Amino acid sequence: xxxxxxxxxxxxxxxxxxxxLATVLAPPPQVDPEGISxxxxxxxxxxxAGDFSRSGKPVEGPLRGLGSPTELLVMKRxxxxxxxxxxxxxxxxxxxxxxxxxxxxxxxxxSWHDASTYAAWISxxxxxxxxxxxxxxxxFAAAEKARDEALPLVDPADPAQAWIARYETxxxxxxxxxxxxQPGGTFGTNSKGLDDLAGNIWEWTDxxxxxxxxxxxxxxxxxxxxxxxxxxxxxxxxMTDFIRxxxxxxxxxxxxxxNLGFRLIVERPGAAxxxxxxxxVKLLRRA
Numbered sequence: 001x002x003x004x005x006x007x008x009x010x011x012x013x014x015x016x017x018x019x020x021l022a023t024v025l026a027p028p029p030q031v032d033p034e035g036i037s038x039x040x041x042x043x044x045x046x047x048x049a050g051d052f053s054r055s056g057k058p059v060e061g062p063l064r065g066l067g068s069p070t071e072l073l074v075m076k077r078x079x080x081x082x083x084x085x086x087x088x089x090x091x092x093x094x095x096x097x098x099x100x101x102x103x104x105x106x107x108x109x110x111s112w113h114d115a116s117t118y119a120a121w122i123s124x125x126x127x128x129x130x131x132x133x134x135x136x137x138x139x140f141a142a143a144e145k146a147r148d149e150a151l152p153l154v155d156p157a158d159p160a161q162a163w164i165a166r167y168e169t170x171x172x173x174x175x176x177x178x179x180x181x182q183p184g185g186t187f188g189t190n191s192k193g194l195d196d197l198a199g200n201i202w203e204w205t206d207x208x209x210x211x212x213x214x215x216x217x218x219x220x221x222x223x224x225x226x227x228x229x230x231x232x233x234x235x236x237x238x239m240t241d242f243i244r245x246x247x248x249x250x251x252x253x254x255x256x257x258x259n260l261g262f263r264l265i266v267e268r269p270g271a272a273x274x275x276x277x278x279x280x281v282k283l284l285r286r287a
Contacts, residue, residue, distance in 0.1 A: 036266055037193040039072040039141060049135045049230045049238075050210035059214060066136060074133070074141045075263040077184035077195045078106035078203065084118060092121040096244060105181035106201050108259035112229045112241035115204045115262040122264070129267035135207035135230045137265060145190045145197035147235055179258055194263075202233030202246065202257035209238050233257055 048061035082103035087093035094117070097109040110118075112132075119130045139146045179200055187199030209228035212221045231237050237257050239246065246257040 035076055037074050037076050037141070039068065039074060039192055041068045041070060042140075043067040044140050044143075046136055046139050048212075049207055049236060050212055052212050052214055054214045062214065062219065066140070068137075068140050071268075072137060072141065073266040073268065074137075074192075074194060075266070076193060078201055078261045078263045079115075079118065080104055080184075081107045081181075083107070083122075084110070087118050087121045090121070093117050102181075102183075104183050106184075106196075106259075106261040108181050108201060108261045109244045110204075110260055110262065111244045112204050112239070114244070116206075118262075119264055130264040131267070132204055132206040132262060133265045135205045135232065135236075138203065138205050138232045141192060141194055142197045142232070143191050143194075145194075146232075181259060181261070198234055200233075200258045201261040202231045202237060202259065204239075204260065204262045205230045205232060231257060231260065 044066055046064050046066045048064060050061060052059050052061045080103065084093060084096075084107040085103070088095050094114060096107070096114060115132055119132060123130045133141065181201065182196075182199065185195045187196040189195050190197055207230040208224050208226040209230065210221050210225070211223040212219055227241055228238050229241050231239050234257075237246070239257075239260065244260060246260055
């Protein structure tokens with residue numbers, strides 16, 4: 001019985017060794033290291049996204065202390081027209097609305113489905129997993145450019161006044177004069193090396209819209225709608241996943257978003273396989 005177990009574990013190690021060796025011996029993946037920011041693990045504050053209520057009245061989402069447990073690899077800038085067009089030319093991505101004519105500016109007018117399709121395509125092309133960030137990851141990466149989405153304190157007995165106050169605050173806030181997409185770096189670089197987080201592009205995340213009750217000391221999610229996703233930019237908004245033009249649908253606590261684009265998270269090549277390989281070796285040694 002013990003021998004049979006050793007044989008099975010050895011077979012497992014052998015099966016796992018092939019992709020690990022392939023990862024080690026293969027040429028470097030086609031990911032531009034200069035276009036990636038490596039974010040070291042750290043703790044940060046995060047205002048939960050969604051529609052929250054207490055005793056039937058809308059309230060701000062809870063503020064949470066979170067931590068990034070591992071290094072996060074994030075694109076320094078949004079995906080450009082030129083990059084997206086390569087996916088279109090190969091027949092993998094849908095062609096989206098007319099652009100400015102420049103190819104070095106962010107692609108805009110893309111839905112969550114378009115962005116997810118591009119992420120799947122570039123993952124196949126490079127052999128390295130690319131994906132949309134969660135809202136928590138986007139907030140962590142945005143650092144000082146991320147806004148606390150707490151509703152302004154106006155009249156606790158009339159939550160609608162808070163939403164009106166936020167709209168007026170954001171309407172009077174200095175906003176980018178340019179509405180057309182601009183080359184990377186036009187709107188500055190944050191402390192973590194990412195460009196244009198507070199520019200005129202709102203970015204899709206992979207986070208679903210939720211409704212939750214905060215009655216008592218308990219947070220209860222009453223509805224999760226993954227047909228609506230969180231988008232982030234100068235402020236947070238919620239968009240139906242097939243929306244390409246923010247003016248045609250969506251919900252934001254403040255002025256509407258300008259353009260819908262995206263940037264991606266890059267997963268470490270072979271990390272999951274390598275971890276499984278190490279665990280299998282440990283099992284073999286114990287057997």
